[in-house]
Amino acid sequence: MSETTAIGGPSRFRSSGRWLTSGLQHAYIWLWMALFVLPFLTTVYRSLEDPKGGYSFEGYRFAFGSFQDALILSLQTTIVTIVLNILISIPAAYAIVRYPIPGKRTILAALNVSLYTPGAVMGLSLSLLFAYRLSSIQGSFWALVAAYVVGTFPLMLIPVIVALRDLPTVFGEAARTLGAGRWRTLLRVEIPLLGPGITAGILLTFVIVFNEFLVTLFIAGKGNQTAALTIYNILARAGFAPSTAALASIMQFTSFVVVLLFFKVFGSRYLKGTYLG
Amino acid sequence: MAEVVVDTPVPPRSTVGDESRDWRKALTGVGLLAPAIVIAIIFSIIPLIYLINVSLTRESTFFFNNPQYTFDNYRLIWNRYLPHVWTTIRLATLASLFCLIFGYPFAYILVRKVQYRDLVRILMTFPLFGPLYLTYGIRFVFGVNGPLAPLFDFIGVDSRTLLFAYPEQMTIFGMAVFTFPFMVMNVVAALTNVDPTLEEAARTLGSRPWQVFTRVLFPLSWPGVLAGFLICFGWNLGVFIVPMLLGNIEQQRVLSLALYQKAMSQFDYGLGSAMGVVLMLLAFTVTWLSLRFSRGALAT
Numbered sequence: 245m246s247e248t249t250a251i252g253g254p255s256r257f258r259s260s261g262r263w264l265t266s267g268l269q270h271a272y273i274w275l276w277m278a279l280f281v282l283p284f285l286t287t288v289y290r291s292l293e294d295p296k297g298g299y300s301f302e303g304y305r306f307a308f309g310s311f312q313d314a315l316i317l318s319l320q321t322t323i324v325t326i327v328l329n330i331l332i333s334i335p336a337a338y339a340i341v342r343y344p345i346p347g348k349r350t351i352l353a354a355l356n357v358s359l360y361t362p363g364a365v366m367g368l369s370l371s372l373l374f375a376y377r378l379s380s381i382q383g384s385f386w387a388l389v390a391a392y393v394v395g396t397f398p399l400m401l402i403p404v405i406v407a408l409r410d411l412p413t414v415f416g417e418a419a420r421t422l423g424a425g426r427w428r429t430l431l432r433v434e435i436p437l438l439g440p441g442i443t444a445g446i447l448l449t450f451v452i453v454f455n456e457f458l459v460t461l462f463i464a465g466k467g468n469q470t471a472a473l474t475i476y477n478i479l480a481r482a483g484f485a486p487s488t489a490a491l492a493s494i495m496q497f498t499s500f501v502v503v504l505l506f507f508k509v510f511g512s513r514y515l516k517g518t519y520l521g
Numbered sequence: 522m523a524e525v526v527v528d529t530p531v532p533p534r535s536t537v538g539d540e541s542r543d544w545r546k547a548l549t550g551v552g553l554l555a556p557a558i559v560i561a562i563i564f565s566i567i568p569l570i571y572l573i574n575v576s577l578t579r580e581s582t583f584f585f586n587n588p589q590y591t592f593d594n595y596r597l598i599w600n601r602y603l604p605h606v607w608t609t610i611r612l613a614t615l616a617s618l619f620c621l622i623f624g625y626p627f628a629y630i631l632v633r634k635v636q637y638r639d640l641v642r643i644l645m646t647f648p649l650f651g652p653l654y655l656t657y658g659i660r661f662v663f664g665v666n667g668p669l670a671p672l673f674d675f676i677g678v679d680s681r682t683l684l685f686a687y688p689e690q691m692t693i694f695g696m697a698v699f700t701f702p703f704m705v706m707n708v709v710a711a712l713t714n715v716d717p718t719l720e721e722a723a724r725t726l727g728s729r730p731w732q733v734f735t736r737v738l739f740p741l742s743w744p745g746v747l748a749g750f751l752i753c754f755g756w757n758l759g760v761f762i763v764p765m766l767l768g769n770i771e772q773q774r775v776l777s778l779a780l781y782q783k784a785m786s787q788f789d790y791g792l793g794s795a796m797g798v799v800l801m802l803l804a805f806t807v808t809w810l811s812l813r814f815s816r817g818a819l820a821t
Binding site for chain 1: 543547550551553554556560561563564565567569571572623627634639641642644646650655657660661698701758759761766776777778784785790793797805
């Protein structure tokens with residue numbers, strides 16, 4: 245890992261050894277980067293193959309045709325989940341950082357339980373709940389949204405808490421002193437300052453909810469198949485097909501573009517301490 | 522996923538009448554927290570209570586008028602499905618070890634030598650889009666006519682049978698690639714806090730490279746290593762799609778897959794829930810350990 249410097253050794257040998265170690269180190273990083281990207285690139289390549297031979301966009305035509313509803317449902321659930329996460333997490337973060345509440349640690353731990361529950365366990369337990377008590381929303385759009393919200397709002401809560409802790413109270417106090425009301429201070433001063441934390445939460449929620457299939461597998465109704473679940477279902481029943489490869493490519497490409505946009509606009513510093521580090 | 526250390530603001534205690542104001546403030550705080558708490562209780566805590574409840578009933582009798590309470594499901598797990606528990610733990614351990622062994626050098630090079638860190642970070646998000654696409658892609662990468670086929674043929678491995686010849690290795694590899702970023706992030710966080718001059722000092726004082734590692738680097742970064750290992754382990758315990766696509770019968774004996782088959786295909790909700798409870802206990806133990814060791818400073 246680190247180069248040895250042979251004291252008194254011939255200097256040309258020493259520097260060529262250093263070049264070699266350094267080259268190997270970078271090669272190691274690039275090898276792993278290739279491993280991260282290669283599954284995606286190969287999926288894209290396979291999605292362009294025509295079953296009859298040659299290459300075509302047939303898979304994509306199929307994906308945007310037959311799977312259109314699934315893609316739209318994925319987008320809808322993701323957007324609704326993001327909105328609900330924001331509405332739930334910002335007040336909760338304020339309460340946790342700014343208000344004296346007894347048993348704060350216990351409350352935070354209870355809120356995070358869903359993060360630590362394995363997907364299959366969460367899916368099964370939610371399916372029991374929907375079957376036994378909440379049969380009115382069983383298998384519906386809102387059942388999916390409820391599962392996604394409970395599974396991901398802690399991911400929004402944490403960056404907002406971190407941002408709020410770093411935000412000095414003086415800005416709010418100054419605004420209040422200068423005559424702004426409580427709501428005006430909140431909307432015009434504090435929430436804009438929390439923006440990056442909230443955006444990090446939005447990114448995390450997007451990446452997870454948009455691609456979630458396991459919990460969905462347990463609770464989705466017949467007419468409510470998200471795109472990721474569609475990929476799984478076809479995979480489980482019919483094996484590999486260019487159309488699912490196309491769908492998987494579209495999903496990964498969309499997620500990647502969102503991540504890229506985030507990095508471009510905000511950089512990586514607001515993701516510290518979260519899932520995307 | 523981070524445990525957040527919360528600084529409680531010191532309440533002012535100067536004037537009389539603050540006590541009632543504190544009360545009102547606490548009430549407002551609880552009000553602000555209420556939506557989050559209600560959601561967590563209804564859709565996370567109560568379902569888990571149902572899960573435990575159902576695991577104590579026979580098959581799907583929970584949903585009928587007179588559920589039959591019994592410990593048979595747990596007895597059955599103990600007698601027949603213990604291999605599933607062990608396979609789950611074995612695969613998770615091996616995959617996490619793989620992450621540790623290959624992730625530590627990766628994180629070290631990333632922190633000390635690499636200038637293009639943001640590029641690495643961005644590409645590292647691909648596995649985080651989920652094990653479904655990742656495993657799907659790995660099937661293509663190592664499958665017939667995959668991009669690495671010439672390489673494998675060159676080193677004498679038959680690329681046409683690669684996927685089926687090494688199910689255990691492929692499964693562990695697939696799980697490890699998915700959790701690799703979690704390991705790297707934790708070790709990176711730990712190594713960033715290690716002053717590089719300490720390594721130089723050790724080297725100047727005559728330490729060999731491996732001594733620098735065992736005496737300086739590792740002792741200073743081990744909380745991050747442990748946190749990373751436990752987080753990888755926690756994710757890998759819930760593994761579902763990777764053994765399904767990359768493993769054979771042997772690797773598919775994991776709890777997540779088994780509980781899906783039992784509960785959703787055979788409608789044996791009792792046994793499926795009992796497996797879920799076992800898996801949940803394993804996962805919560807691991808989470809508890811990782812939060813303890815990381816002291817809330819490091820994150821998933």
